[in-house]
Amino acid sequence: MIVDSVIVNAKAYLEGQIVNCCIALEEGKITKIGKETNMPQADEKTDLHNLLVLPGLIDEHVHLRDEGRAYKEDFASGTAASAAGGFTTVLDMPNNDPVTMSATTLQKRMDVASRRIIVNVGFYSEFPKTIPEISDIVEAGAVGFKFFMGTQVGGENVDDDEAIKEAVKEVAKLKAPLSVHAEDRAMLAVNEGKLKQAKKNSLTEFLRAHTENVEVNAIKRLLEASEGTDARLHFCHVTSKGALDTIAQAKKSEQKVSCEVTPNHLLLTSDDVARIGSMAIMAPPLRDRTHLDALWKGIGNGVIDTVGSDHAPHTLEEKNASSIWDVKVGVPGLETTLPLMMTLVRQKRLCIDQVVNLLAEKPAEIFGLTDRGRLGQGKNADLTVVDYNSQFKIDPSKFKSKAKFSPYNGWEVYGKPAKTIVNGQMVFSDGEIVAKGGVGLVVRRDEA
Numbered sequence: 001m002i003v004d005s006v007i008v009n010a011k012a013y014l015e016g017q018i019v020n021c022c023i024a025l026e027e028g029k030i031t032k033i034g035k036e037t038n039m040p041q042a043d044e045k046t047d048l049h050n051l052l053v054l055p056g057l058i059d060e061h062v063h064l065r066d067e068g069r070a071y072k073e074d075f076a077s078g079t080a081a082s083a084a085g086g087f088t089t090v091l092d093m094p095n096n097d098p099v100t101m102s103a104t105t106l107q108k109r110m111d112v113a114s115r116r117i118i119v120n121v122g123f124y125s126e127f128p129k130t131i132p133e134i135s136d137i138v139e140a141g142a143v144g145f146k147f148f149m150g151t152q153v154g155g156e157n158v159d160d161d162e163a164i165k166e167a168v169k170e171v172a173k174l175k176a177p178l179s180v181h182a183e184d185r186a187m188l189a190v191n192e193g194k195l196k197q198a199k200k201n202s203l204t205e206f207l208r209a210h211t212e213n214v215e216v217n218a219i220k221r222l223l224e225a226s227e228g229t230d231a232r233l234h235f236c237h238v239t240s241k242g243a244l245d246t247i248a249q250a251k252k253s254e255q256k257v258s259c260e261v262t263p264n265h266l267l268l269t270s271d272d273v274a275r276i277g278s279m280a281i282m283a284p285p286l287r288d289r290t291h292l293d294a295l296w297k298g299i300g301n302g303v304i305d306t307v308g309s310d311h312a313p314h315t316l317e318e319k320n321a322s323s324i325w326d327v328k329v330g331v332p333g334l335e336t337t338l339p340l341m342m343t344l345v346r347q348k349r350l351c352i353d354q355v356v357n358l359l360a361e362k363p364a365e366i367f368g369l370t371d372r373g374r375l376g377q378g379k380n381a382d383l384t385v386v387d388y389n390s391q392f393k394i395d396p397s398k399f400k401s402k403a404k405f406s407p408y409n410g411w412e413v414y415g416k417p418a419k420t421i422v423n424g425q426m427v428f429s430d431g432e433i434v435a436k437g438g439v440g441l442v443v444r445r446d447e448a
């Protein structure tokens with residue numbers, strides 16, 4: 001048998017160990033892992049010269065934009081950024097133009113994406129306008145639902161707990177995961193109203209509006225709304241001690257609860273906002289050191305399940321708006337997350353098992369992507385190759401993303417993404433995108 005390709009001289013992360021091995025790839029799958037003498041003949045051979053091979057990383061929290069917001073990012077630039085950052089599968093958020101919140105808008109998005117993507121992409125939907133549409137959306141292949149509680153994005157009234165309960169019940173019945181942006185819209189509006197009236201427009205006021213209580217209250221409301229259902233709740237970008245305490249408590253109950261943290265909230269605090277400026281504005285916001293310490297504790301004791309980049313591209317003009325209330329929230333993260341995490345490994349603040357668990361194994365498990373997230377015979381041939389020893393400076397002007405800014409501008413980091421292999425095909429190699437759109441697949445919920 002002659003396979004498509006064989007990778008030689010890899011240091012691969014296999015079930016908790018780093019093993020010197022070769023990997024055979026055929027029709028998008030890993031067909032063999034072993035010694036070179038045991039490898040089948042191949043059309044192509046790639047020598048990795050002992051670079052580290054991780055299971056293809058999964059970023060469960062990405063805003064690829066496109067359609068009406070293609071000026072910020074599109075499927076080509078967003079998946080190029082994914083490949084360049086070592087991500088082989090990303091999950092796309094629904095706050096688009098138009099909002100992904102029906103089988104029709106979802107299908108349209110999948111169609112537009114399918115010819116342009118170079119990594120695998122799964123799509124979230126927001127809650128639709130009516131409950132029966134939820135099953136249509138699941139049938140159309142959404143990987144899960146995303147519920148924005150801080151602003152009205154989808155079809156369900158974010159202030160109406162009874163309506164939310166009905167939607168959660170239906171999503172639970174269909175066994176679709178529900179990811180949540182937990183900030184309470186009404187509380188935010190009151191806080192913002194007061195600050196605006198007092199003409200408080202500086203960067204620090206943002207934190208005064210997006211308080212810990214705003215986050216905790218939203219989490220509590222959703223936990224209550226999903227009580228007694230079989231809902232699979234995943235709280236996105238948790239940022240506060242109170243949020244983690246509430247989630248830790250819920251994890252002790254019958255409820256299926258998990259949560260995500262972004263690298264931003266593990267590495268930056270509210271003190272950095274003064275230095276970095278509006279490029280560090282995100283929601284929920286950067287908080288003080290007490291909260292950062294609580295998040296690290298959550299990594300250590302396993303209350304935090306995943307790391308998501310929350311890649312949120314905007315134009316520089318949008319980020320530089322003169323009033324804080326007009327600044328678009330979020331920062332790009334696809335091209336900084338892996339090197340930042342590998343740098344933490346080098347600093348011995350994380351171990352490699354945690355990085356693989358947070359960025360591959362757990363997201364695959366939570367979103368039911370059973371053939372992804374681990375290296376092994378029969379698994380998808382999604383591989384992230386890292387040059388563990390190479391040190392470099394983060395330079396946003398070189399990003400493949402359209403959003404050429406970062407709160408990490410100039411940071412010295414270790415662990416350069418060297419090559420990215422998606423469905424058995426090399427898509428990124430030594431700084432260059434080497435594949436055409438369409439190599440990536442649309443990942444559907446029924447893959448599981």
Ligand SMILES: [Zn+2]
Nearest residue numbers: 061093310312
């Ligand atoms: Zn987001």
